[in-house]
Structure formats: C-alpha cells, structure tokens
Ligand SMILES: Nc1ncnc2c1ncn2[C@@H]1O[C@H](COP(=O)(O)OP(=O)(O)OP(=O)(O)O)[C@@H](O)[C@H]1O
C-alpha cells in the first residue's frame with residue numbers, strides 16, 4: 001500500500017490514532033477540517049471519493065480512524081466492504097452518506113462501521129461519533145492493562161431509566177454513606193449541567209467549577225479542583241449541578257481530564273449521569289467501573305432500563321447493575337418485581353421501596369441517614385454499598401490505563 005500523506009497524520013486524544021478522511025463536497029470538507037482544527041489535530045480531509053482513502057492507509061497501524069464520505073456512491077455497503085478489507089484490524093470507520101435509510105445504516109453497522117452520519121452532517125453529530133470512538137479507545141487501553149497496581153478512584157455512574165425515578169437520590173445517599181460510614185473520600189460529579197439537583201439534595205449552593213473544567217481542560221489541576229469542589233464535609237464534595245444551560249459542551253476531553261485529576265484526590269467518584277447529552281453520557285459510561293441504572297417498576301422503566309443496559313454494554317461500561325426504586329409508589333401501573341426482573345434479565349442489585357422518609361430527606365437537603373426514621377431504606381442503601389464493594393465483586397478495569405481501584 002502507498003505511504004500515507006503527511007497531511008493526514010493525526011495524534012488524537014487518549015490513544016494515538018492515525019486519522020484519514022475524505023470529503024466529496026465543500027460543505028463536508030469545511031466541517032471535517034473545522035473539527036480537526038478544533039481538536040488540534042493536523043489531519044485534513046482529502047478531497048474526492050473514498051478510493052483516495054485506501055491509497056493513504058498505512059501498512060502497519062492498528063489504531064486507525066477513517067472517516068469515509070460515501071455520498072454519491074451507488075452501493076455504499078459494497079464500498080464499505082472494500083474499505084474494511086483495505087484496513088488493518090482494529091481500525092474504526094465512521095461513514096458519511098447521503099441516504100437517510102435505516103436499513104443501510106443497520107447493514108453498515110453490522111458490517112463493522114462505528115457510525116453512519118447522514119449528510120449534511122451536523123457538527124454535534126460528527127463530534128459525538130468521534131467521541132464515541134475515542135471513548136472506546138480509553139476502554140481498550142484500560143482493559144489491556146488491568147493489573148497494573150495503582151491508587152486511583154473507583155468510578156460509579158448512576159443513571160435514571162426515566163425522569164424522577166430517584167437516580168440523584170441513589171447517587172447522593174450512596175456518596176454520603178461511603179463518606180461518613182466507610183471513611184472514604186468521595187466526590188459527586190453532577191453531569192446534569194443545567195438542571196442537576198445533587199447540590200440541592202445536600203443543601204449546598206452549586207458552584208460553576210464543573211462547567212469551567214469541562215470548557216477548559218488545560219486548566220485542570222489539583223488547585224483548580226480544590227477551588228471548584230463545593231464541600232459538604234471534609235470527606236464529601238460536589239462538582240457541578242449548576243443552573244446555566246451549557247448544552248453546547250459536547251466534547252468529553254474535559255470530563256476525562258477532570259476524572260483523571262480527581263481520581264488522584266478521592267477514593268470514590270459518583271457520577272450523576274443524565275440520560276440526555278450523548279457525549280458526556282457515553283464518556284461517563286465508558287469510564288465507569290460500575291454503572292447503576294435506577295428504575296421504577298413501570299413498563300416504561302423496564303423498556304428504558306433494557307435500552308440503557310444495552311447502551312452501557314455497547315459503550316464498554318464496566319459491570320452494569322439495576323437498582324429498583326420507588327417500589328409501591330403506584331398501586332396502578334406498577335408491575336410485579338418478578339415480571340420486571342424477567343424483563344431486564346438480571347436480579348436488581350438493590351430494591352428500594354417508596355418511602356416518605358426518603359422524600360422528606362430530599363426536601364430537607366439531607367441524606368436518609370440524617371433523617372429520623374427511614375431505617376429500612378437506610379439498610380437497603382447499606383446493602384447496596386456492600387454489593388458494590390470491590391471485595392464482593394472484583395473490578396479489573398482501569399481508568400485511562402491507570403489500573404486498580406482503591407480497595408473499599
Ligand atoms: N424511594 C423513594 N421514596 C420516596 N420518594 C423518593 C424515593 N426516591 C426518590 N424520591 C423522591 O423523588 C423525587 C425525585 O427523585 P430524584 O431527584 O432523585 O430523581 P431523578 O431520577 O434524579 O430525577 P431527574 O430525572 O429529575 O434527575 C425527589 O423528590 C425524591 O426525594
């Protein structure tokens with residue numbers, strides 16, 4: 001195969017990637033080059049059809065990212081097969097096409113494409129697609145070195161299957177108990193940037209440190225984090241949950257840098273992960289050692305839990321568990337626990353009942369452990385912590401290749 005064009009060489013993010021792209025229109029050329037420039041990658045899109053891509057594939061590069069513009073191609077599936085045959089194993093391919101055709105999209109994904117974007121491609125969709133590939137990179141790097149001893153934080157991502165099922169409640173109570181009953185140093189990162197309620201749940205005023213960190217990854221260091229974290233106690237701190245709409249942060253580089261830095265400063269990082277905002281959500285799932293999906297016992301909760309379990313697995317998340325919450329909240333419209341368990345295909349790691357004490361604690365900005373009453377719920381939360389302990393369920397993944405988690 002021919003030598004690569006120097007203009008198409010790039011070093012991209014957490015793992016080095018050799019990047020090659022073609023573009024069949026001025027619009028796509030501008031879009032791709034703007035994205036590469038924004039990321040500080042030297043690569044530029046090669047003008048012309050996809051055959052030019054194959055001319056540029058290096059002989060020996062496992063870590064290849066190809067962006068193939070297949071617009072105006074009569075048979076994109078066949079072109080993709082030729083591209084795949086010309087790429088080394090381990091290459092990732094993002095396809096751009098001009099057909100909004102679900103069947104074509106499915107067949108390309110089944111054939112090994114990482115993503116299919118329909119032209120004219122939206123900037124955030126391109127960013128999402130690249131971020132997903134990079135998120136997989138950091139997982140693969142991490143998995144390749146599972147046993148390197150290190151002292152980094154355990155990361156637990158908590159996501160609600162539906163709005164209001166109690167994801168934040170679970171995240172906050174988990175964090176509080178780890179900090180105050182297990183003597184762990186804990187940080188909760190509230191990735192619901194505009195509307196997060198973690199700070200509120202602990203009667204704190206949210207700071208803007210998380211937004212600043214996500215927007216300026218290069219500024220993140222120990223001192224920056226120290227200032228950015230809002231402290232609930234000397235063992236428990238909160239990042240994020242501000243009140244401004246920062247939906248335009250769709251690059252996960254800042255999140256990775258933040259978690260990496262934070263990882264050296266605390267024992268546990270609990271991420272309150274919103275369902276919306278694919279980039280941060282995917283990145284959160286990808287780096288988590290454990291993912292908790294919180295659901296109620298409704299049919300919608302079941303459907304979305306199944307969807308999230310699959311999504312978390314696709315994103316390379318560590319072990320994924322379901323927490324049932326608010327059991328008994330609705331006399332009607334609630335399925336028996338057994339039916340739910342059958343539907344999700346696994347036993348929930350914890351099952352919490354609807355409990356007025358939990359609601360009262362939430363309103364008072366306090367964890368259930370600080371509430372008089374609510375003993376049964378408190379016990380369930382304690383059991384959840386035991387179930388999540390690395391001793392009970394060994395976790396061998398690592399963040400950014402840093403290795404083992406701090407023992408609980
Ligand atoms: N087991 C429970 N019993 C009673 N009330 C609960 C329980 N769990 C959560 N709640 C209450 O339900 C409300 C929603 O909880 P929470 O904010 O944790 O949900 P969420 O899934 O994070 O919601 P959102 O989708 O808005 O982020 C809160 O008022 C909380 O106190």
Ligand SMILES: [Mg+2]
Pocket residue numbers: 167168169192196197272
């Ligand atoms: Mg919430």
